[in-house]
Amino acid sequence: MKPTLQAVADAVGVSRSTVSNAYSRPDQLSAALRERILDAARQLGYPGPNPTARSLRRGFVGSIGVLFTSQLSYAFTDPFAVRFLTGVSAAAERHGTSMLLVPLPPAQTDARRAVENAAVDGFCVYCVADEEWALDVIRARGLPYVSTAPRDDAGADERYVGIDERAAARGIAAHVAGLGHRRVALLADAVLPDAPAGPLTLDGVHEAWHPTTRGRLTGFADAFGEVGVDWADLTVVNALGNSRQAAAAAVAGLFDGPAPPTAVLAGSDVLALGVLDALAQRPGGANPPVSVTGFDDIPEAAAAGLTTVRQPAEDKGRIAAELLLDPPADAAAGHVLLPTALVVRASTGPVPRS
Amino acid sequence: MKPTLQAVADAVGVSRSTVSNAYSRPDQLSAALRERILDAARQLGYPGPNPTARSLRRGFVGSIGVLFTSQLSYAFTDPFAVRFLTGVSAAAERHGTSMLLVPLPPAQTDARRAVENAAVDGFCVYCVADEEWALDVIRARGLPYVSTAPRDDAGADERYVGIDERAAARGIAAHVAGLGHRRVALLADAVLPDAPAGPLTLDGVHEAWHPTTRGRLTGFADAFGEVGVDWADLTVVNALGNSRQAAAAAVAGLFDGPAPPTAVLAGSDVLALGVLDALAQRPGGANPPVSVTGFDDIPEAAAAGLTTVRQPAEDKGRIAAELLLDPPADAAAGHVLLPTALVVRASTGPVPRS
DNA sequence: GATCCAGTCTGAATCGATACAGAGAGGTGC
DNA sequence: GCACCTCTCTGTATCGATTCAGACTGGATC
Numbered sequence: 176m177k178p179t180l181q182a183v184a185d186a187v188g189v190s191r192s193t194v195s196n197a198y199s200r201p202d203q204l205s206a207a208l209r210e211r212i213l214d215a216a217r218q219l220g221y222p223g224p225n226p227t228a229r230s231l232r233r234g235f236v237g238s239i240g241v242l243f244t245s246q247l248s249y250a251f252t253d254p255f256a257v258r259f260l261t262g263v264s265a266a267a268e269r270h271g272t273s274m275l276l277v278p279l280p281p282a283q284t285d286a287r288r289a290v291e292n293a294a295v296d297g298f299c300v301y302c303v304a305d306e307e308w309a310l311d312v313i314r315a316r317g318l319p320y321v322s323t324a325p326r327d328d329a330g331a332d333e334r335y336v337g338i339d340e341r342a343a344a345r346g347i348a349a350h351v352a353g354l355g356h357r358r359v360a361l362l363a364d365a366v367l368p369d370a371p372a373g374p375l376t377l378d379g380v381h382e383a384w385h386p387t388t389r390g391r392l393t394g395f396a397d398a399f400g401e402v403g404v405d406w407a408d409l410t411v412v413n414a415l416g417n418s419r420q421a422a423a424a425a426v427a428g429l430f431d432g433p434a435p436p437t438a439v440l441a442g443s444d445v446l447a448l449g450v451l452d453a454l455a456q457r458p459g460g461a462n463p464p465v466s467v468t469g470f471d472d473i474p475e476a477a478a479a480g481l482t483t484v485r486q487p488a489e490d491k492g493r494i495a496a497e498l499l500l501d502p503p504a505d506a507a508a509g510h511v512l513l514p515t516a517l518v519v520r521a522s523t524g525p526v527p528r529s
Numbered sequence: 530m531k532p533t534l535q536a537v538a539d540a541v542g543v544s545r546s547t548v549s550n551a552y553s554r555p556d557q558l559s560a561a562l563r564e565r566i567l568d569a570a571r572q573l574g575y576p577g578p579n580p581t582a583r584s585l586r587r588g589f590v591g592s593i594g595v596l597f598t599s600q601l602s603y604a605f606t607d608p609f610a611v612r613f614l615t616g617v618s619a620a621a622e623r624h625g626t627s628m629l630l631v632p633l634p635p636a637q638t639d640a641r642r643a644v645e646n647a648a649v650d651g652f653c654v655y656c657v658a659d660e661e662w663a664l665d666v667i668r669a670r671g672l673p674y675v676s677t678a679p680r681d682d683a684g685a686d687e688r689y690v691g692i693d694e695r696a697a698a699r700g701i702a703a704h705v706a707g708l709g710h711r712r713v714a715l716l717a718d719a720v721l722p723d724a725p726a727g728p729l730t731l732d733g734v735h736e737a738w739h740p741t742t743r744g745r746l747t748g749f750a751d752a753f754g755e756v757g758v759d760w761a762d763l764t765v766v767n768a769l770g771n772s773r774q775a776a777a778a779a780v781a782g783l784f785d786g787p788a789p790p791t792a793v794l795a796g797s798d799v800l801a802l803g804v805l806d807a808l809a810q811r812p813g814g815a816n817p818p819v820s821v822t823g824f825d826d827i828p829e830a831a832a833a834g835l836t837t838v839r840q841p842a843e844d845k846g847r848i849a850a851e852l853l854l855d856p857p858a859d860a861a862a863g864h865v866l867l868p869t870a871l872v873v874r875a876s877t878g879p880v881p882r883s
Numbered sequence: 884g885a886t887c888c889a890g891t892c893t894g895a896a897t898c899g900a901t902a903c904a905g906a907g908a909g910g911t912g913c
Numbered sequence: 914g915c916a917c918c919t920c921t922c923t924g925t926a927t928c929g930a931t932t933c934a935g936a937c938t939g940g941a942t943c
Contacts, residue, residue, distance in 0.1 A: 189922075189923085190922070190923045190924070191923090191924090192922075192923060192924075193921085193922060193923075196921095196922085203920095203921075203922085204920095204921065204922070205920080205921065205922095208921085208922085228928090230928095231928050231929065231930085232927075232928050233928085234928075
């Protein structure tokens with residue numbers, strides 16, 4: 176049996192409260208006695224108050240949860256997610272708070288259980304697709320949270336940090352449209368819950384599953400609408416996962432028809448890189464050239480010369496955690512929109528004349 | 530006040546135990562009653578058993594701690610650490626266990642406190658320099674742990690996963706020696722606790738601070754010893770941190786002397802990339818060419834054409850977590866050495882004849 | 884009809900601490 | 914000399930669950 180606080184109290188001949196105070200409120204006892212107590216504890220091999228018992232009594236834990244709705248192990252392979260985590264950890268560090276990364280089992284019942292069982296004081300929810308259930312559980316637990324995905328029905332008092340997805344998407348699409356592109360494909364991950372990889376028919380943007388995807392597709396459509404390209408003229412392509420492989424698989428065959436797209440606007444850099452991979456693999460290479468854009472501006476984007484939208488990934492994480500750890504008094508300040516920037520590189524160019 | 534288990538019991542008119550069983554041991558009550566209880570819970574907005582209270586009573590938490598002795602937010606910027614985490618998370622996922630990332634405050638007293646207060650069932654200790662104190666705390670708490678840094682005084686029953694640092698280092702150094710290099714610099718991070726950046730005088734390898742550094746330097750020295758280059762003839766260079774910038778700063782001026790090194794063996798890829806940065810910055814570029822080697826084989830190494838030692842980063846994390854989560858019955862199986870491979874790329878070449 | 888058993892449910896003890904009101908000792912001010 | 918404080922320390926209630934031995938019920942067994 177490990178020694179408990181009581182054991183130390185007995186050894187020194189004081190009350191439990193006093194030993195507790197020796198650890199948690201040094202000003203409540205004389206320095207001499209405190210020393211005696213800590214010495215005795217050392218002797219007995221008492222490792223300090225049991226964190227769980229302490230949390231129970233105190234009513235808080237000292238750690239925040241980070242929720243990824245995709246697989247946790249996948250998150251670490253996504254450069255954007257890693258930069259987000261970097262930001263969260265910087266804020267956590269400053270506050271002396273730990274981060275609990277909670278893997279969500281595939282079955283929803285189990286996933287709910289996982290969120291219910293997480294010993295944390297609040298959550299940073301990285302990405303909520305239709306995973307409204309997670310927020311429900313968090314709210315039921317009465318825990319604060321900060322979300323990073325736009326939600327249509329977000330309450331005014333709900334803390335959020337993100338970007339203006341639609342405006343940013345519109346900006347990069349306008350760049351592409353300005354280069355003369357009119358036959359365009361829009362590539363996104365998990366556009367519809369169970370759709371196969373490849374071109375897809377969407378009656379409208381509203382059908383898209385993820386709010387983020389919805390925002391970006393809407394922005395793309397805005398820009399092309401302005402130059403006379405209707406929604407129906409745009410090709411929406413679905414990828415099964417946010418990875419280079421998934422993107423490459425999704426656009427396989429896309430350029431083989433009689434009037435292939437001259438540009439592909441991807442919903443993330445990772446997807447865009449996958450498109451570049453696919454183009455490079457084609458017999459004859461990417462000829463005629465296809466313009467490709469990404470989203471996020473991950474480190475690899477620069478090396479690949481990818482035109483993209485830059486968003487401050489680390490800031491997003493840092494601010495999310497800060498919003499959680501010391502909430503602004505003013506509710507309006509809990510809703511943060513970060514700036515974005517269009518980064519033009521070599522992956523976009525004028526429409527080749529054929 | 531949030532409803533408690535008791536409140537649900539009262540609402541349904543059953544005992545607390547029964548409600549508890551409804552959640553944790555469904556086989557202990559009739560399905561009908563269980564439904565009634567869960568319904569009532571839903572009505573009352575009871576979010577399920579309080580995780581902290583449950584942990585206290587049950588005696589375990591359901592999460593493992595991951596300890597980085599450097600800054601947590603730094604860990605996310607280190608590709609090797611990220612891959613390690615990927616592996617840990619894959620194992621955690623499979624076990625339905627959460628990961629607690631504990632930032633360690635700079636002051637040692639505070640850092641001890643942080644380890645004492647972490648609510649976890651065990652620790653993966655990523656990197657232990659002289660931070661023996663962390664292991665002391667963990668042992669005092671009676672928690673299991675797996676370490677990934679070689680320790681001179683490791684007990685036989687101590688779980689460990691790593692590589693044969695010395696042999697791997699010797700291998701890559703032999704490659705460099707085989708190319709004819711005799712004037713060689715060895716670059717490592719934090720060779721001595723408070724040493725400045727730049728060349729350093731070490732009486733022997735044993736003085737090096739980190740066990741990992743010690744292992745690698747020893748291997749380097751082994752290989753050069755075999756071709757007649759003594760320890761005293763090797764230049765040890767200290768970097769203030771494991772980053773490209775720190776490496777570049779450390780080797781500034783190294784190539785300005787009359788007999789500059791023709792090769793630099795770095796203790797990590799990140800450092801090696803920094804050396805390449807520094808060489809590229811020199812007026813006239815890297816001329817005559819300097820051979821540079823790294824260690825780890827992070828993704829960026831391939832792009833940079835860096836000769837390095839590949840070690841299975843994700844496996845390291847995965848196995849560490851598995852060793853922790855289901856310990857092998859056989860104590861010897863708790864000590865895992867992973868394979869390494871020499872990866873020769875363009876960054877090493879024969880000594881230029883001047 | 885007594886015995887035994889499986890299936891349900893209950894009650895008390897327990898996990899390991901913290902909070903808070905208050906007791907007692909010793910010192911100050913007037 | 915008395916009221917009043919401050920400084921230390923104690924005792925009890927409490928945080929919110931789980932555990933385990935046992936009570937009760939209704940049916941099957943012999």
